Amino acid sequence: MRSILIAYGRYLPDLSTWIEATQSDSWGSLSKAHGASAAERRAERVRKNLNKRDTMDVLRRGVEMLGLPEPLSLVQFKPVLAVIFQWIAP
Numbered sequence: 001m002r003s004i005l006i007a008y009g010r011y012l013p014d015l016s017t018w019i020e021a022t023q024s025d026s027w028g029s030l031s032k033a034h035g036a037s038a039a040e041r042r043a044e045r046v047r048k049n050l051n052k053r054d055t056m057d058v059l060r061r062g063v064e065m066l067g068l069p070e071p072l073s074l075v076q077f078k079p080v081l082a083v084i085f086q087w088i089a090p
């Protein structure tokens with residue numbers, strides 16, 4: 001596992017925990033499709049997207065993977081209305 005961490009430059013357990021907790025359907029689909037290598041495939045795809053696109057673009061738009069209906073989200077933003085209400089609330 002340590003070689004995976006060094007090769008991809010990210011802490012994979014955190015990435016796996018985030019996706020499992022926030023996108024359980026996508027996590028299940030990836031695990032079913034890739035089996036034991038799901039974490040490696042996901043990390044490889046994230047790395048390729050970061051190399052190809054801007055980091056902020058990857059965070060905003062997520063990472064697309066074959067077999068998933070929507071991109072994997074790597075960040076969760078506060079809803080816009082919540083931010084607006086904080087500004088106008090006393």
